Amino acid sequence: MDTSVATPGTGSSFMQDHLDALSIRDPHQPEFLQAVQEVIVSLEPVIERYPHYGRQRVLERLLEPERVIQFRVPWQADDGSVHVNRGFRVGFNSAIGPYKGGLRFHPSVNLSILKFLAFEQVFKNSLTGQPIGGGKGGSDFDPRGRSHSEVMRFCQSFMTELFRHVGHNTDVPAGDIGVGGREIGYLFGQYKRITNTFTGVLTGRAPGWGGSLLRPEATGYGAVYFAAEMAGTQGQTLEGKRCLVSGSGNVAQYACRKLIELGGIPITLSDSSGWIHDPDGITEEKLQFVMELKNERRGRIAEYVERFTSATWAPVESEAEHHPLWCVPAEAAFPSATQNEINALDAAHLVEGGVRLVSEGANMPTTPDAQDTLVDAGVLLGPGKAANAGGVAVSALEMAQASQRLRWTTEEVDRHLKRIMHDIHAVCLDAAESYSFGSDYRHGANIAGFRKVANAMIDQGLV
Numbered sequence: 001m002d003t004s005v006a007t008p009g010t011g012s013s014f015m016q017d018h019l020d021a022l023s024i025r026d027p028h029q030p031e032f033l034q035a036v037q038e039v040i041v042s043l044e045p046v047i048e049r050y051p052h053y054g055r056q057r058v059l060e061r062l063l064e065p066e067r068v069i070q071f072r073v074p075w076q077a078d079d080g081s082v083h084v085n086r087g088f089r090v091g092f093n094s095a096i097g098p099y100k101g102g103l104r105f106h107p108s109v110n111l112s113i114l115k116f117l118a119f120e121q122v123f124k125n126s127l128t129g130q131p132i133g134g135g136k137g138g139s140d141f142d143p144r145g146r147s148h149s150e151v152m153r154f155c156q157s158f159m160t161e162l163f164r165h166v167g168h169n170t171d172v173p174a175g176d177i178g179v180g181g182r183e184i185g186y187l188f189g190q191y192k193r194i195t196n197t198f199t200g201v202l203t204g205r206a207p208g209w210g211g212s213l214l215r216p217e218a219t220g221y222g223a224v225y226f227a228a229e230m231a232g233t234q235g236q237t238l239e240g241k242r243c244l245v246s247g248s249g250n251v252a253q254y255a256c257r258k259l260i261e262l263g264g265i266p267i268t269l270s271d272s273s274g275w276i277h278d279p280d281g282i283t284e285e286k287l288q289f290v291m292e293l294k295n296e297r298r299g300r301i302a303e304y305v306e307r308f309t310s311a312t313w314a315p316v317e318s319e320a321e322h323h324p325l326w327c328v329p330a331e332a333a334f335p336s337a338t339q340n341e342i343n344a345l346d347a348a349h350l351v352e353g354g355v356r357l358v359s360e361g362a363n364m365p366t367t368p369d370a371q372d373t374l375v376d377a378g379v380l381l382g383p384g385k386a387a388n389a390g391g392v393a394v395s396a397l398e399m400a401q402a403s404q405r406l407r408w409t410t411e412e413v414d415r416h417l418k419r420i421m422h423d424i425h426a427v428c429l430d431a432a433e434s435y436s437f438g439s440d441y442r443h444g445a446n447i448a449g450f451r452k453v454a455n456a457m458i459d460q461g462l463v
């Protein structure tokens with residue numbers, strides 16, 4: 001099939017031509033197409049300014065993953081029943097370093113979702129300033145309700161195929177939804193056993209066996225540091241600001257902790273069953289309860305209101321037109337659950353409720369029309385590929401520590417994380433301004449992320 005497209009930079013059909021070509025190739029990958037659309041919309045002026053990008057077809061090459069691996073993952077449940085899941089690893093781009101990105105275990109996982117995540121990761125990783133390419137993987141395995149031994153057997157089976165495709169200089173996976181410290185442990189154990197090596201093949205390891213201090217905290221902390229940078233451009237801080245946080249997993253928990261530390265007031269959390277509103281604010285003590293509930297007992301956020309009577313819980317309908325969490329009046333929002341969790345109606349509610357700043361802890365949590373609603377209303381919007389880059393940035397620091405066989409202190413890692421988030425913010429603003437996109441961080445992140453990868457691809461020839 002000839003999927004070639006018109007020479008870029010030739011007018012307003014630039015984006016449409018690329019999307020049309022891509023939708024012919026991947027008609028059933030809506031999340032991937034959405035992620036691509038969100039990036040291409042920023043790149044036309046870049047390709048006009050640097051025509052060799054067009055001649056070298058850098059964008060067309062960048063839109064095609066370098067490799068996609070799919071495999072069978074058979075495993076046995078505690079009751080003896082046999083199950084088969086799908087495993088994936090997408091190596092999207094290795095121009096600036098080995099593939100780097102998380103593994104997601106969730107029943108919704110498919111190739112479209114992993115390609116969108118891996119594509120985003122290419123730009124995010126470039127923005128961190130660290131030498132890491134972009135990748136993502138995972139499985140449609142649902143860890144919810146599974147025992148520790150079932151999760152262990154699943155992870156072992158998953159790694160029994162994945163091991164031949166990854167490596168500390170080739171592809172370095174980490175966590176994402178449904179994959180935390182427990183899963184990384186089981187995956188690492190199996191990799192070590194099969195390969196007879198102890199290397200930094202995975203990040204998010206426990207500090208006792210090669211992990212970096214502050215890696216669990218890094219994504220949530222980074223999203224709050226990014227928000228503080230955005231607020232700083234208006235001469236403001238996060239102090240006293242009521243903050244809507246969605247999700248109640250890794251990113252949401254540590255976003256809450258850093259908000260509390262900086263004087264912000266997180267007032268909501270959620271999971272896929274419902275959401276809580278605590279108008280008195282989620283304090284460190286309440287957060288400790290949430291962490292024990294979600295990370296140890298693996299319970300539901302509904303239990304929060306049994307313990308803290310100041311709060312209310314409400315269920316969410318998966319087919320609902322909007323999510324009521326985004327109707328709560330507040331000054332800032334940290335979507336930290338999953339993709340497309342804020343639609344245009346939710347965005348209108350955020351604006352009506354007084355939100356002036358949104359920092360995306362999750363990947364692509366805001367639909368494109370919702371983003372436009374926010375930006376048009378003057379809301380400062382930190383896109384996920386910039387705002388949540390702290391997690392992968394500290395993963396890269398974990399790789400550096402593993403190579404050196406050294407361990408940095410919490411203070412050292414935090415200093416690096418703060419600096420990296422500060423730099424990403426500055427680089428995004430600078431790129432947006434130099435292409436006349438004002439202070440629209442979306443364009444800045446896309447352009448700055450793209451330039452570094454595109455230049456590396458050209459330097460390395462047609463590979």
Ligand code: NDP
Pocket residue numbers: 106108175176177178179180219247248249250251252270271272273336337338339361362363388389391392
């Ligand atoms: P966790 O698995 O720790 O937590 C995920 C949270 O989001 C849970 O509360 C979960 O609820 C909720 N959630 C997941 N899927 C859905 C859904 N389809 N609908 C509603 N709620 C949902 O994952 P993380 O906190 O690590 O990841 C959250 C987001 O942050 C993701 O978008 C991820 O890609 C992104 N991210 C994560 C990084 C990391 O370092 N972990 C780095 C950068 C981005 P339930 O328990 O009911 O499923």
Ligand code: 2IT
Pocket residue numbers: 100101102103121124172173174175176203363388389391392393395
């Ligand atoms: O989306 C992400 O950036 C992550 N899930 C973290 C990836 C990583 O390699 O730490």
